[in-house]
Amino acid sequence: MGExxxxxxxxxxxxxxxxxxxxxxxxxxxxxxxxPAAGMQLAVSSDMLVEGxxxxxxxxxxxxxxxxxxxxxxxxAACGARPLAFTLALxxxxxxxxxxxxxxxxxxxxxxxxxxxxxxxxxxxxxxxxCITVFGEVPAGTALLRSGARAGDDLWAxxxxxxxxxxxxxxxxxxxxxxxxxxxxxxxxxxxxxxxxLGQALRGIATSAVDISDGLLGDxxxxxxxxxxxxxxxxxxxxxxxAHGAQRLDRALALACVLxxxxxxxxxxxxxxxxxxxxxxAGRAAQVAVTRIGTIxxxxxxxxxxxxxxxxxxxxxxxxxxxx
Amino acid sequence: MGExxxxxxxxxxxxxxxxxxxxxxxxxxxxxxxxPAAGMQLAVSSDMLVEGxxxxxxxxxxxxxxxxxxxxxxxxAACGARPLAFTLALxxxxxxxxxxxxxxxxxxxxxxxxxxxxxxxxxxxxxxxxCITVFGEVPAGTALLRSGARAGDDLWAxxxxxxxxxxxxxxxxxxxxxxxxxxxxxxxxxxxxxxxxLGQALRGIATSAVDISDGLLGDxxxxxxxxxxxxxxxxxxxxxxxAHGAQRLDRALALACVLxxxxxxxxxxxxxxxxxxxxxxAGRAAQVAVTRIGTIxxxxxxxxxxxxxxxxxxxxxxxxxxxx
Numbered sequence: 001m002g003e004x005x006x007x008x009x010x011x012x013x014x015x016x017x018x019x020x021x022x023x024x025x026x027x028x029x030x031x032x033x034x035x036p037a038a039g040m041q042l043a044v045s046s047d048m049l050v051e052g053x054x055x056x057x058x059x060x061x062x063x064x065x066x067x068x069x070x071x072x073x074x075x076x077a078a079c080g081a082r083p084l085a086f087t088l089a090l091x092x093x094x095x096x097x098x099x100x101x102x103x104x105x106x107x108x109x110x111x112x113x114x115x116x117x118x119x120x121x122x123x124x125x126x127x128x129x130x131c132i133t134v135f136g137e138v139p140a141g142t143a144l145l146r147s148g149a150r151a152g153d154d155l156w157a158x159x160x161x162x163x164x165x166x167x168x169x170x171x172x173x174x175x176x177x178x179x180x181x182x183x184x185x186x187x188x189x190x191x192x193x194x195x196x197x198l199g200q201a202l203r204g205i206a207t208s209a210v211d212i213s214d215g216l217l218g219d220x221x222x223x224x225x226x227x228x229x230x231x232x233x234x235x236x237x238x239x240x241x242x243a244h245g246a247q248r249l250d251r252a253l254a255l256a257c258v259l260x261x262x263x264x265x266x267x268x269x270x271x272x273x274x275x276x277x278x279x280x281x282a283g284r285a286a287q288v289a290v291t292r293i294g295t296i297x298x299x300x301x302x303x304x305x306x307x308x309x310x311x312x313x314x315x316x317x318x319x320x321x322x323x324x
Numbered sequence: 325m326g327e328x329x330x331x332x333x334x335x336x337x338x339x340x341x342x343x344x345x346x347x348x349x350x351x352x353x354x355x356x357x358x359x360p361a362a363g364m365q366l367a368v369s370s371d372m373l374v375e376g377x378x379x380x381x382x383x384x385x386x387x388x389x390x391x392x393x394x395x396x397x398x399x400x401a402a403c404g405a406r407p408l409a410f411t412l413a414l415x416x417x418x419x420x421x422x423x424x425x426x427x428x429x430x431x432x433x434x435x436x437x438x439x440x441x442x443x444x445x446x447x448x449x450x451x452x453x454x455c456i457t458v459f460g461e462v463p464a465g466t467a468l469l470r471s472g473a474r475a476g477d478d479l480w481a482x483x484x485x486x487x488x489x490x491x492x493x494x495x496x497x498x499x500x501x502x503x504x505x506x507x508x509x510x511x512x513x514x515x516x517x518x519x520x521x522l523g524q525a526l527r528g529i530a531t532s533a534v535d536i537s538d539g540l541l542g543d544x545x546x547x548x549x550x551x552x553x554x555x556x557x558x559x560x561x562x563x564x565x566x567a568h569g570a571q572r573l574d575r576a577l578a579l580a581c582v583l584x585x586x587x588x589x590x591x592x593x594x595x596x597x598x599x600x601x602x603x604x605x606a607g608r609a610a611q612v613a614v615t616r617i618g619t620i621x622x623x624x625x626x627x628x629x630x631x632x633x634x635x636x637x638x639x640x641x642x643x644x645x646x647x648x
Contacts, residue, residue, distance in 0.1 A: 029403070029469055029471075029550075030369060030399040030400075030402035030533075031367035031368055031399050031400060031402070031405060031460070032367070032368045032369070033366065034365065034366040035365045035464065036360060036366065038362070041357045041358065041359045042358040042359070042360065043355035043356070044355055044356045044357075044358060044409075044411060044459070045354060045355045045356070046412075046446050046457055047413070048413035048415055048446045048448055048450075048453070048455060050415050050448055050449070050450030050451075050453075051450075052450075053448055053449055053450055075354040075355050076354075076355060078355070079353070079354050079355040079357075081355060085368075087369075087457055088370075089371070089457075091374050091453060119368065120370060121370050122370050122372045122455075124372055124374055124377055124378070125377060126372075126374030126377055126453065127374070127450070127451035129372070129415060129450065129453045129455075131370070131413045133368075133370055133457035135368070136355070138357070140359065143355070143357055145353055147353075210354060211354055226353075
């Protein structure tokens with residue numbers, strides 16, 4: 001099968017031209033054409049997934065197709081943008097039709113769930129590499145940014161944290177979980193749920209947001225630096241976000257999973273204390289838990305506080321692709 | 325050096341916020357924000373470059389930075405769009421500061437020449453892979469498409485064709501060129517010139533356009549199929565587009581270079597015969613040669629005709645990344 005047959009068979013579908021569609025021209029021309037609605041800004045994000053770095057070579061291709069788009073939708077969620085369209089660039093070591101069928105199935109199932117159309121891309125031979133660029137729209141001036149956190153704001157996190165890291169520890173042979181716990185943690189690692197509805201529901205409520213992809217402390221650090229503030233984190237509240245098997249875990253490992261696990265694709269966000277009811281309503285509307293885990297403070301840096309008010313001294317390294 | 329230091333050092337620059345800038349928020353948030361002007365559509369294209377496939381491992385990183393953006397700008401040119409912004413996703417086997425300095429220098433020199441801002445992206449460890457997604461704007465309804473060619477239209481090509489393939493033949497040890505001829509051909513292979521000004525000048529004149537990246541016959545084939553037409557190509561006119569060393573080449577090789585060479589990044593386009601003066605004026609305005617090389621005809625397929633009217637029977641394979 002050649003490059004163009006491959007694209008035709010697995011990645012070309014008629015554009016839906018639904019009323020909400022902003023894609024005028026899809027795969028098959030030199031460019032896709034998008035027409036954002038009047039008064040809308042376009043939010044754009046690119047993520048590249050490399051075998052052995054972002055996923056294991058043994059991963060189910062359907063889950064990988066899901067995850068490749070999910071990590072991009074998570075960036076749109078962190079801006080409060082509504083997904084519109086995406087491009088897919090794919091380097092494949094060989095044409096494996098079973099893999100392609102599974103990958104495109106997982107990709108399109110998530111794309112359809114979010115009304116996000118594949119509008120273009122590229123296919124080439126090479127070491128397995130998946131690069132998606134996603135486009136969303138957000139009413140002008142309402143995007144959630146990293147720079148809006150203010151001293152006194154509450155610090156919130158969505159969903160659960162650390163499950164993906166737990167699954168990775170099992171894969172690495174450093175941890176045993178029961179079958180149900182491992183399956184649940186593995187699903188969170190391999191098929192994360194981007195918090196797209198929550199991000200949109202938080203527009204006008206949250207003062208800043210970031211998606212948690214490299215671990216809570218690392219990604220929160222981007223918000224704190226961009227906003228010129230610091231934060232206090234309630235360690236007990238954060239630990240309660242570890243859903244699977246947490247009760248039987250070594251505490252140091254549980255802390256590492258929750259605070260610096262990576263691959264969570266939850267949102268960390270800030271909002272004024274006066275907005276607590278609004279944040280909780282947004283969580284209910286988006287059908288995802290939202291939990292207060294701390295407070296934004298003026299002094300830079302992060303302070304981790306135990307239930308009795310003592311500071312937790314441990315340091316946690318955020319994920320860095322070039323760290324040795 | 326870590327991932328974020330690397331981005332800061334080589335890829336983060338203040339957004340220019342020039343009057344024409346449509347980028348509101350650049351690298352450093354979850355998404356970039358773009359605001360196309362009223363009445364404009366956004367043209368989007370993604371290209372992925374893989375070492376050993378799209379470039380040799382020995383290539384000068386400055387030229388590679390240029391080429392990675394140039395092949396994307398060439399897609400915008402084929403749509404008649406004005407470049408606005410791009411995202412860069414980069415997988416690097418290691419942090420090589422000399423390479424990064426050269427790559428970013430070549431990339432930004434071309435970006436600045438076209439007023440195209442880097443607004444976001446991703447950096448990861450992995451086999452060398454460069455994925456750029458480029459954004460341009462085009463007045464609504466005026467984009468040059470592949471589907472507009474009509475029987476009777478002239479078939480045109482910009483610039484010169486086949487030089488990149490000549491250089492590749494030298495690298496492969498199948499051909500010898502004198503030093504000046506090789507340098508010129510190699511420059512065309514390693515640092516192609518996207519025909520951005522020509523594409524915009526052809527809006528309202530050309531009926532269809534495509535950029536020639538996989539060879540003239542292959543890319544023209546996309547136009548013919550999308551338009552439901554065929555074409556007659558004047559072999560002598562096409563051969564005259566081979567700029568470097570053509571006079572001393574074997575004729576079969578010269579034909580292969582011009583008709584199926586690949587990596588040309590020129591435009592093939594169609595226009596009514598009544599528009600010849602307008603096409604030539606567009607070429608002059610864009611400072612690039614435009615040459616009539618054939619005619620669009622109703623019967624499907626391509627007919628290659630010698631100067632005496634005899635058909636050329638040879639078949640030429642277009643470049644296919646998965647062909648064996």
